[in-house]
Amino acid sequence: MGQDQDKKADDLPFVVAITGASGAIYGMRLLQYLLESSQPVDLLMSKAALRVVKEEHDLVFGEDFKGELLKYLKLPDTVPLRTHSLTDYGASVASGSYRTRGMAVVPCSLGTLGAIASGLTENLIHRAAAVTLKERRTLLILVREMPFGLIQLRNMVTVSEAGGVVACASPGFYHHPQTVDDQIDFVVGRVLDQFGFDNGLFKRWKEESRPIYQALKSK
Numbered sequence: 001m002g003q004d005q006d007k008k009a010d011d012l013p014f015v016v017a018i019t020g021a022s023g024a025i026y027g028m029r030l031l032q033y034l035l036e037s038s039q040p041v042d043l044l045m046s047k048a049a050l051r052v053v054k055e056e057h058d059l060v061f062g063e064d065f066k067g068e069l070l071k072y073l074k075l076p077d078t079v080p081l082r083t084h085s086l087t088d089y090g091a092s093v094a095s096g097s098y099r100t101r102g103m104a105v106v107p108c109s110l111g112t113l114g115a116i117a118s119g120l121t122e123n124l125i126h127r128a129a130a131v132t133l134k135e136r137r138t139l140l141i142l143v144r145e146m147p148f149g150l151i152q153l154r155n156m157v158t159v160s161e162a163g164g165v166v167a168c169a170s171p172g173f174y175h176h177p178q179t180v181d182d183q184i185d186f187v188v189g190r191v192l193d194q195f196g197f198d199n200g201l202f203k204r205w206k207e208e209s210r211p212i213y214q215a216l217k218s219k
């Protein structure tokens with residue numbers, strides 16, 4: 001019985017938000033890995049994220065971007081992905097009664113950080129993040145900026161004090177990355193670690209080698 005309950009918790013959807021910070025690739029890779037692992041995902045993309053994706057990936061996404069996104073990620077349209085309009089406050093993720101495994105804002109702009117820290121709900125990303133915190137689920141925000149101003153540092157403290165996990169898009173080098181993809185996978189793997197999501201995205205400290213796609217094999 002206990003095991004069945006655990007399994008059900010593992011099958012709950014992830015909420016993934018991509019906002020307008022540089023490093024959309026982190027969000028894309030996170031999404032790709034979760035969906036390849038048959039993990040259901042509720043995806044939210046801010047307007048500014050659509051702009052950054054144009055700059056960084058040469059992708060022009062309209063309001064209804066799911067098909068284009070899946071094509072870009074080389075995923076079939078049968079994967080368990082749901083996308084939501086940011087103005088739809090009636091969406092599943094706007095309610096705490098919709099059970100999720102938590103929410104990752106990857107990357108998280110300083111604007112979205114500020115909204116989360118001050119409890120603003122000007123779009124569905126902010127509302128879903130507020131819901132995640134109030135329901136005491138894992139909220140991870142992967143901030144990307146340098147340097148940080150005092151206001152942003154204080155906002156990070158506020159989110160951390162409220163129970164959120166504040167992370168920075170800063171890959172390590174102790175695993176001897178050979179490619180940019182290795183560095184991206186290190187960051188995405190550490191993001192997934194915060195949710196207890198088993199992954200073989202990078203070679204861990206003291207490990208002989210990277211257990212490639214362990215998560216895929218175990219599914």
Ligand SMILES: Cc1cc2nc3c(=O)[nH]c(=O)nc-3n(C[C@H](O)[C@H](O)[C@H](O)COP(=O)(O)O)c2cc1C
Binds near residue numbers: 018019051108109111
């Ligand atoms: C190409 C590009 C790169 C950007 N990079 C960052 C960044 O790294 N960090 C950040 O906080 N904002 C960055 N911005 C600014 C945000 O997109 C902007 O503050 C926006 O209002 C954030 O909105 P959102 O939080 O709703 O996505 C960038 C904007 C553009 C166009």
